Amino acid sequence: MRSVIPDYLAEVLESVESDTSGELAGYIPELAAADPDRLGVAFATVEGVVYGAGDIDIEFTIQSISKPFVYALALADRGFDPVLAKVGVEPSGEAFNEISLESDTGRPRNPMINAGAITVHSLTGAEDLNPTERVERVVHGLSAFAGRRLEMDERVCASEMGNAHRNLAIAHMLRSHNVLTDDARAVVDGYTRQCSVLVSTRDLAVMAATLANRGMNPLSGEQVVPEPVVRQVLSVMFSCGMYDAAGDWATQVGIPAKSGVAGGLIGALPGQIGIASFSPRLDTHGNSVRGVSLFERLSADMGLHVMEVPATARAVVRSNRVVGSGPNALRVLELQGGIGFAGAERVVREAVATSPPENRVVLDLTRVYSIDDVARRVLLEIVRRLTLDGHEVYLVDPESIVPDPDPGDGGRVTVVGSVEQVITPPH
Numbered sequence: 001m002r003s004v005i006p007d008y009l010a011e012v013l014e015s016v017e018s019d020t021s022g023e024l025a026g027y028i029p030e031l032a033a034a035d036p037d038r039l040g041v042a043f044a045t046v047e048g049v050v051y052g053a054g055d056i057d058i059e060f061t062i063q064s065i066s067k068p069f070v071y072a073l074a075l076a077d078r079g080f081d082p083v084l085a086k087v088g089v090e091p092s093g094e095a096f097n098e099i100s101l102e103s104d105t106g107r108p109r110n111p112m113i114n115a116g117a118i119t120v121h122s123l124t125g126a127e128d129l130n131p132t133e134r135v136e137r138v139v140h141g142l143s144a145f146a147g148r149r150l151e152m153d154e155r156v157c158a159s160e161m162g163n164a165h166r167n168l169a170i171a172h173m174l175r176s177h178n179v180l181t182d183d184a185r186a187v188v189d190g191y192t193r194q195c196s197v198l199v200s201t202r203d204l205a206v207m208a209a210t211l212a213n214r215g216m217n218p219l220s221g222e223q224v225v226p227e228p229v230v231r232q233v234l235s236v237m238f239s240c241g242m243y244d245a246a247g248d249w250a251t252q253v254g255i256p257a258k259s260g261v262a263g264g265l266i267g268a269l270p271g272q273i274g275i276a277s278f279s280p281r282l283d284t285h286g287n288s289v290r291g292v293s294l295f296e297r298l299s300a301d302m303g304l305h306v307m308e309v310p311a312t313a314r315a316v317v318r319s320n321r322v323v324g325s326g327p328n329a330l331r332v333l334e335l336q337g338g339i340g341f342a343g344a345e346r347v348v349r350e351a352v353a354t355s356p357p358e359n360r361v362v363l364d365l366t367r368v369y370s371i372d373d374v375a376r377r378v379l380l381e382i383v384r385r386l387t388l389d390g391h392e393v394y395l396v397d398p399e400s401i402v403p404d405p406d407p408g409d410g411g412r413v414t415v416v417g418s419v420e421q422v423i424t425p426p427h
């Protein structure tokens with residue numbers, strides 16, 4: 001059987017193909033000379049499978065799509081406080097190249113607009129790197145997100161640098177407020193190099209999938225940046241990634257995203273997939289026209305809006321049954337799936353409503369594949385209260401999903417590998 005996914009992607013591409021509205025990025029001459037008809041879309045799953053349709057191996061410059069990744073590198077390299085001291089996280093509702101600062105703090109409003117991104121570039125790597133070393137740090141980091149060594153397009157870089165009046169104005173403003181402490185021109189040069197890194201739609205899908213996969217590149221297995229950094233980056237992408245179209249995007253598409261003026265667009269759906277598209281004609285916000293249409297269609301067809309999630313809590317209790325009879329009867333609560341706070345609350349309700357008459361109570365976690373911190377604490381508290389009510393409590397946990405369970409304060413629990421081991425304990 002052939003996979004259905006590439007066929008679906010090809011069909012979605014076809015549905016947007018005839019739209020030739022929008023303009024190439026005119027302010028960078030080399031980009032204005034690009035082939036406007038290129039069109040591609042790709043998915044990369046958190047397991048590293050890539051599906052695509054159209055021009056997914058054509059390279060183009062990453063431009064502003066570098067911003068969330070380089071923000072991640074700066075947060076990983078310097079820590080949160082020094083970066084947040086210099087760059088805010090508030091949506092600006094302004095164009096990407098607005099010359100503006102937060103009036104109260106004097107910081108650029110967020111790392112997705114140029115003022116923030118130019119500052120963030122200067123915050124990558126160790127403080128004492130020279131500009132060349134800093135660019136190398138950035139290219140190396142972007143390459144780790146892509147899972148292969150990325151190169152730079154020197155022509156696009158030179159072309160943008162020769163016309164970088166606006167970014168230079170921004171950098172000089174930043175320097176005059178001491179947000180930048182390095183030479184303004186050198187930082188713009190480094191930032192422009194960062195924007196000139198060549199990627200394909202396939203690369204961008206993998207880079208987005210690395211964000212979707214909590215910072216671990218699904219192809220190379222490398223943990224590129226720590227998990228808390230990824231949460232920060234995805235949050236900022238969600239609120240600021242599409243500039244002055246961010247609100248429309250958040251409601252219509254609902255996927256943390258970032259666009260670039262060469263026509264690339266990425267979306268990262270936490271825990272699921274990275275998506276990327278390429279189509280060079282841009283709307284008035286500087287976002288790819290057909291890219292936006294593609295994402296709208298994908299999100300609607302596939303239910304990808306992050307605010308639209310299945311009610312996983314309801315399915316957490318798979319069964320609640322009695323095994324055996326008489327004084328040896330066991331009460332078995334069989335749980336399943338991923339358990340977060342709402343799922344744990346469901347288990348509490350089940351335990352309270354059952355108020356098991358049986359002496360021995362088993363929580364069977366065999367079919368649980370993840371349990372977050374708050375859910376683990378709630379489960380252990382259930383164990384503790386059951387113990388205090390006079391029950392003998394067992395945790396069936398063959399894969400140590402709750403390692404070293406300690407219900408504390410009078411709670412007791414016996415960990416076993418299967419329900420059978422409770423019925424007939426090994427001698």
Ligand SMILES: NC(=O)CC[C@H](N)C(=O)O
Nearest residue numbers: 063064096195260261286
């Ligand atoms: N939105 C973008 O992709 C802008 C990136 C471009 N290098 C700039 O700084 O103007």
